[in-house]
Amino acid sequence: MRAADAIIKALEKEGVKHIFGIPGGAIIEVYDALFDSGIKHILTRHEQAAVHAADGYARASGKVGVAFATSGPGATNTVTGIATAYMDSSPIVVMTGQVARSLIGNDAFQEADITGITMPVTKHNYLVTDENELLKTIKEAFHIAGTGRPGPVLIDLPKDVTTAEVEFDYPEKITLPGYRPKYRGHPRQIKKAAELIMKAERPVILAGGGVILSNASEELTKLAETIPAYVATSLMGKGAIPETHPLSLGFIGMHGTKYANYAVQESDLLIAIGIRFSDRTTGRVSDFAPDAKIIHIDIDPAEIGKNIEIDVPIVGDAKLILQELITNITYRKRKEWEDRVEGWKKSYPLRYRKDDEKIKPQYVIEKIWELQPDAIITTEVGQNQMWAAQYFKVKRPRQFITSGGLGTMGFGFPAAMGAKTAFPEKQVVDIAGDGSFLMNVQELATCVDYGINVKVAVLNNMFLGMVRQWQELFYDERYSATCLRCKEMSIEKIAEGFGAVGMTVEKPSEVEDALKEAFEIDAPVVIDFRVDRLENVYPMVPAGAALHEVIDEEV
Ligand SMILES: Cc1ncc(C[n+]2csc(CCOP(=O)(O)OP(=O)(O)O)c2C)c(N)n1
Numbered sequence: 321m322r323a324a325d326a327i328i329k330a331l332e333k334e335g336v337k338h339i340f341g342i343p344g345g346a347i348i349e350v351y352d353a354l355f356d357s358g359i360k361h362i363l364t365r366h367e368q369a370a371v372h373a374a375d376g377y378a379r380a381s382g383k384v385g386v387a388f389a390t391s392g393p394g395a396t397n398t399v400t401g402i403a404t405a406y407m408d409s410s411p412i413v414v415m416t417g418q419v420a421r422s423l424i425g426n427d428a429f430q431e432a433d434i435t436g437i438t439m440p441v442t443k444h445n446y447l448v449t450d451e452n453e454l455l456k457t458i459k460e461a462f463h464i465a466g467t468g469r470p471g472p473v474l475i476d477l478p479k480d481v482t483t484a485e486v487e488f489d490y491p492e493k494i495t496l497p498g499y500r501p502k503y504r505g506h507p508r509q510i511k512k513a514a515e516l517i518m519k520a521e522r523p524v525i526l527a528g529g530g531v532i533l534s535n536a537s538e539e540l541t542k543l544a545e546t547i548p549a550y551v552a553t554s555l556m557g558k559g560a561i562p563e564t565h566p567l568s569l570g571f572i573g574m575h576g577t578k579y580a581n582y583a584v585q586e587s588d589l590l591i592a593i594g595i596r597f598s599d600r601t602t603g604r605v606s607d608f609a610p611d612a613k614i615i616h617i618d619i620d621p622a623e624i625g626k627n628i629e630i631d632v633p634i635v636g637d638a639k640l641i642l643q644e645l646i647t648n649i650t651y652r653k654r655k656e657w658e659d660r661v662e663g664w665k666k667s668y669p670l671r672y673r674k675d676d677e678k679i680k681p682q683y684v685i686e687k688i689w690e691l692q693p694d695a696i697i698t699t700e701v702g703q704n705q706m707w708a709a710q711y712f713k714v715k716r717p718r719q720f721i722t723s724g725g726l727g728t729m730g731f732g733f734p735a736a737m738g739a740k741t742a743f744p745e746k747q748v749v750d751i752a753g754d755g756s757f758l759m760n761v762q763e764l765a766t767c768v769d770y771g772i773n774v775k776v777a778v779l780n781n782m783f784l785g786m787v788r789q790w791q792e793l794f795y796d797e798r799y800s801a802t803c804l805r806c807k808e809m810s811i812e813k814i815a816e817g818f819g820a821v822g823m824t825v826e827k828p829s830e831v832e833d834a835l836k837e838a839f840e841i842d843a844p845v846v847i848d849f850r851v852d853r854l855e856n857v858y859p860m861v862p863a864g865a866a867l868h869e870v871i872d873e874e875v
Contacts (some may be wrong), residue, residue, distance in 0.1 A: 324349035324482040325449050326359045331489050336386050337740050338362060338377065340370035344390020346430060348415025362741065362770055365762040368396050369734035371401025374412045377734030379721045380696055381742040384466045385412040386594050392430030393420055396437065397557045400728060402472045403441040407725025408556060411470035411531060413461050418479040421449060435476050443471030450810055451484035459491045468501030468618040470533055472505060501619060505636035513615045513632050514648035520589035522657045523549040529556030530594015532717040537561065539642035550661055553582040554601045556724040573601040574861050575706040579664035581867040584609050591649040593617045594638045597627040605865035606770060611795040617641050652874040671875045678852040679828050679859050681779040685711040686830050688749060688777060692839060695747040696721065696739045700732040700784035701758030705777045706857045730759025737763060737776040747839060754780040755804060764818035767844040775838050778847040781853045782806050789856045811848035820844040
């Protein structure tokens, strides 16, 4: 059969139900084959958005997301999406068209070396030069993307490979001698960890996105309750334990809660699970948790000892390791520590200055949480992201979807599209800044076309707010290139121009009703919340400071 048909059949075998993408000459054969298939293709308006949508789909569902693009500019447009997925360990397969084999290296029309370009930001990538390798390659790609530490895999398909004739014998199994993720933790290391836990007086669990990826949330909560230990998460770990749980401290780091940061700094044992100790999480590394012994559980051995010195490394799958660990420990109350942490929680709650005149962005998020606590939340990047992380108390894994590692503005809206495609019955809300929303605003057309009824809450401060905040605090209020000067821009009209519903909200008293109305409308809705322009995100650990060196605001 035609290789293009075999590709689509292989994707059906992998259980793919949705593909996001944009066609072009180099991948036209594959699109031709797609025409007759049961897989639903969603035609986005930008390839970057197609990849973010596949990524959002993967993060919400736990399945591998799939995106298609043509060669050259189509392929290069996917790079930001791929890098975003790579930094956050999200499983996606991206298929790109390539010029015919005989033209590769000739600067042919729409040629780009996409495997070369994406080498540093893919878990693995392939240029298929032999049609007989095609099906094996697809099988491998899905396997690599979805197992071990997940990540993006790219397959580049020369046009004459897609037109070649192949036999469809899709491999059931594959063997990859160089790729054998280790799932079971070493029993001796687990025992060592259990001993440290039993001895610790001030234990804290630090959970990252790896807990969510390994479906280990239940085990994590059980471990916390059994020790007992308070749980702080990274931004990516939000939802690993319900944030309403009495042992939850919320997230740590630059804009994390004060009590989470203090607890980590004063702990004598940190049980770090599925976390990579990024600089936004640790603050100044030399002063990170200075008195703590550190246990690090991670499926990727390359993460262990990369940023932080570790006392007990355990390589393997978080779920399996936690199951083992729990059986090796018993409950022991640590009253003094508990009183201390509870004291911090009381003294330093998240708070902001309330206002009757100006809309506070934090207030908008509190209202979204009150009205739709089960909604899937995606975020853009900047202040909006940090306020969403602070004020939306996430109840379950895969509920909070954000670009943690790369910090990609323009991610949230297409990611919301992907999440809503995976779960059409759920409310999906993108919490956005005005700057970020404009970076993929064209996807309103896709949402309208396919009835993907996401809601977008734009916290419109007419600034690139997070950068403005840094300029205010550290650069003498020299607002270089951060004022968006968009007073005349109507987000409401932009939404309407695309056929979606637009709203503008200027008073705090109107916030709740607008949200209620938006949640009832069966269409994509964008609400332009004209928020207090100069509001800042607090608490804040300045770049290069230690986690306890927090700037806060008098309220
Ligand atoms: C693609 C991209 N370009 C630039 C940045 C740098 N950056 C980080 S936050 C930010 C401002 C975001 O502004 P906006 O989306 O309006 O959100 P706000 O901070 O005002 O909530 C910028 C420019 C980025 N993260 N991503």
